Amino acid sequence: MGGAGVTAGAPTAPVRATLEDVARTAGVSLATVDRVINRREGVRAKTVARVEAAVAKLGYRADVAAARLARGQSFRFAFVLPTGGNSFMTHLTEQVRHTADWLAGQRGFIDILHVDVFDPDLLAGALETLSPAYHGVAVIALDHPRVRAAIDDLTTRGVAVVTLVSDAPSSRRLHYVGIDNPAAGRTAATLMGRYLGGREGTVAVIAGSLALRDHAERQFGFHQILSSEYPQLRALPPLEGRDDSARTRELTAALLVRHPDLRGIYCCGAGNRGIADALEASGRAREVVWITHELTDHTRRFLVRGTCDAIINQDPGHEARSAARVLLAHCAGEPISPDQERIRIDIFLRDNLP
Amino acid sequence: MGGAGVTAGAPTAPVRATLEDVARTAGVSLATVDRVINRREGVRAKTVARVEAAVAKLGYRADVAAARLARGQSFRFAFVLPTGGNSFMTHLTEQVRHTADWLAGQRGFIDILHVDVFDPDLLAGALETLSPAYHGVAVIALDHPRVRAAIDDLTTRGVAVVTLVSDAPSSRRLHYVGIDNPAAGRTAATLMGRYLGGREGTVAVIAGSLALRDHAERQFGFHQILSSEYPQLRALPPLEGRDDSARTRELTAALLVRHPDLRGIYCCGAGNRGIADALEASGRAREVVWITHELTDHTRRFLVRGTCDAIINQDPGHEARSAARVLLAHCAGEPISPDQERIRIDIFLRDNLP
């Protein structure tokens, strides 16, 4: 703007135009402006135009605080989270609790329901018997016909459903809050391939369960890139550690014995303590590249110690807030800004830990 | 909670406790509750305790919409951004504009002032002549005595100052919104070292200007890790490309000629088009590991094409929103949640691009 590259004069008037200002300059009453603004019917086209001109002229923008207060509506959301669960789920639950705290100031209320989300019948049952008082539901979904049906049913009943962390893509859910899992797997593969330079050898993949859509998708993405871009690395068939440390330790220990040329391990689920134990016990922790998911107290320690080489992460805080924002915006008929709601695939090395 | 792992009964009452509810259960008047809530004086300790007990019992939380409306205060913030500038700065400016849009609904108003932020005198001058009508300022700082003095002066006058992207650590700014630059440099070095496996060779560092604190810090962090962890890689003294593509192309071309054993380039500033051009012209784009900063349309293309190997990024959208949130929270006397305001060091590979 200004000549010398500096424009530090007095700011433009900080006063907001109110509905009344609009009414006055349009020469109509408050009520008429309200009808135009909120798209109620019963206003002549000519009057609408007059009001809209006034709105444009004054740069009127509704005060969201006043609008919310006047509307006086409040919303109830249910977050369906796993019972028990691993560190990541514990973090997520905690973040949902924080989000609930914040939302309580915004006329939004979150109830956390704990369900065994890995059992399709239990999960579907929980969704089916959900109180009709809820305006929205966030659920760690399972891509299973019964669950899908339950989600579709809720949607039909007018309840907004967002899937959280794990999606049910073919359902009629409103939105998915979580990462692109195949892309996360590809990211891990690229990192693995580059870290291993041109070396030949074997790479193992350990999942919690391939019945879980997110684990399967990560594994798929990983294999896709590894086989096409790094043919000198031989990927073993994926193992299932059931997200259990003890079992994962055994699997890892067996791998290390059976494959002296083991160069890398990609863990696309939980049970990381087992992997760390086995790797450290074998004495090959530094030479084997281990890439895993989710930043927790444990994985952070393994990364700092050098046992783990990279962590692919999704930010549970962001996910919890995003789910709440999407639900609230949908129920209040407000728009959302897509790129604020996109959950990124974080890569953490020892050096960029938050 | 529930026996079968499912607790999907009727939610607790969705009604919010109001100030009046608190007054009634505490057996005092609205005015007294107000005095307690807003920490006004003139209330006996015993009465304070009674009110606080009622607040706790009812789980009372002020309705932020109503509070904001009643308070009726509004805030003006100035964002001091560079004139012209590179892609990153253009993105940032756009994101600040979006943020301004959002903030306008929250009784916050942002004016964007364009200044040549690389000239300490101009920048300090702009800060000094800033209208006193502003409650807060976000500025891309320069770590220079005059700028520092200007910031301290604003702070003394009661204006909240946050530094954005580039800090002035020794000033009395309220908060720094940006990444840990030495850590970003270390991250680049680790990636470089790992990507190059055990190979020997030369690594070049290109900065915009080492007089810029962020560039210097990145370069420092990079060298630190490279020399201590990857001694087989020889880091050349940093070059200054002045964030200019043409000049950076020449520098890069000269590097490629002079150092046949050049294995990697770390660019901790702008001017990436020059690097890409020179690398692609030399035919060594695939063998030289190039790591750079800031995800833009250009760097994204270089990454997808394989010319660039990794991008260290700070999210300008997050930074703009965070600066606005911090300023607003400070002025309104509200708390901020630190881990939501922490700007992460993103690593982007071809596979996890947003």
Place this chain on the structure above:
DNA sequence: CAGAATTTCAGTTGCGCACCTCAAAAATTG
């Protein structure tokens, strides 16, 4: 052209809170 049906508009209320005033009540002091 009267009367009915419809469209268009103005006026009013209240959301929950902050902030203010003034007077009454209680506690403290000499």
Place this chain on the structure above:
DNA sequence: CAATTTTTGAGGTGCGCAACTGAAATTCTG
């Protein structure tokens, strides 16, 4: 005990908007 100070109550106002009520203006009908 009276005089003084401290604490509390009652009440009001207004923030900007949504939503409702009822009346006036317009159009339609026979």
